Amino acid sequence: MTALCRSYGVDAGVILRQAGLPSSIESQPDRRVAVTSVNLALELAALTCGCPDFGLRLSELRGFSNLGPISLLARDEPTVGDAIRAIAKYLPLHNDALVVTQEIYDDIAVLRCDIVVAGTKTQANDIAVAMQYRILVNFAGPLCRAEQICLSRPQPADISKYREVFGQSLTFDAEFDGIVVKTSVLDQPNPIAEAGLRPYASQFLRMSDPGHGAPAAERVRRLLETLLSNRRCTASFIATQLxxxxxxxxxxxxxxxxxxxxxxxxxRTEIARRHLEGGDRPLSEIADLLGFSSQSAFSTWFLRKFDMPPRQWRRQHGVRP
Structure with a gap:
């Protein structure tokens, strides 16, 4: 971040301190800090530098090695999909606020990135998707192409850098941040895997507990926040993810x-309140986000929970956009 800010004539130290971070934090790569502070620093940097694609540019200065030991664990998985799943599974060792999931629909795979903390995270989301795409290409090869790159952020005036990094298949204002690829890409053999090293990686994995120290309830809640909409959020499904x-x-x-x-x-209660208070998203969309099979099922649940229908609750508590 310091080098990129310097290229715009901006002192990164000032921005880091404004975000509540020590100006020397980049020299301490293994130090754990609040994700909300990092996200704030990225947003301040983008604003101060006048660079809406700051996060995307910053991602170009990062490599596979930035994942630390996780990159070693994933490197010797037999297929591209196995390698990406290994990264997703052990990502809490590196960043416990970023959740990466795979959803398979026939011959299409959706690789989602969700940063499960409050606050603005436009730049952080750009970094997460760009790094995920770089990892995919690292394993699948330079000819790998995504069916679609989905970004929840609004489309900036200049998207040339996005075209340069991701190619032409871009969707802004998307419902999620992530990548859509053919499942055949994930089924490809991992060209950099060395089968002889895999037992050592597995031994290390057994010694490592993803999310170590975090209560089980907190880890479940984080997954629920990102997986509710796929309507498969059963206890068994969440247990498998963990x-x-x-x-x-x-x-x-x-x-x-x-x-x-x-x-x-x-x-569900927290997400419902947030959407009803903060905007005019249709109730059918909110129902879908919460994993309900229909708007009427959502309304029935909401009535039981709040003693009034969601439309009435929104009129009393909502803030008009």
Whole structure:
């Protein structure tokens, strides 16, 4: 970040301090800091430099090695899909606010990036998708092409850098941040894998606990926030995403005084309130985001929860955009 800011004549140290970070933070790559502070620093840098694509440009200065030990763990997975799944599974060791998921629909795979913290994160989302795309190309080869690159950010006036990095298949104002590819890309053999090294990586994986130290309820809640809309958010599905059995997950949540269904209800409540308070998104879309099969199912749940229909609640509590 410092080098990129300097190219625009901006002192990155000032921006980092404004975001509540020490100006020397970039010289301490293994130090864990608040993701919200990092996101704020990126937004301030983009604004100060007058560079709406600051995050995208910053991603070009980062490589596969920025993932640290995770890059070593993924390198020897047998297929491209296995390598990307390994990165997603152990990403909490590197960044526990970024959730990467794969959703398969027949011959199409959707690789989603979700930063599950509050606050503006336009630049951070650009970095996440750009790094994910670079990793995909790193494994699948330079001829790999995405069917679609999806960015939730508004389209900037100048998209030349986005075309340069991602190619022509770009969608701005998308419902999610991520990449759409053919499943055949993920089925390709990993050309850089060395089968002889894989047992050593597996041994290291067993010693590493993704999200170590984070309560089970917090890890479940983070996944629910990003996976609700796929309507497969059962306890078994979430347990699989966490790499444990459903029984293990149930016991862990009970030890923390909660249950999967309670967390599901809490997460839906928070997301519903946020969308109803903050804008005019149609109720049908909110229902879909919360994983309900229909708007009427959402309205029935909401009425039971808030003692009034969602439209009435929005009139009383919502803020007109």
């Amino acid at each position: 790499g444990v059995s459903r029984r293990t997950l149930t016991r862990a949540l009970e030890a923390e005084g909660t249950t999967f269904l309670a967390l599901l209800d809490q997460t």
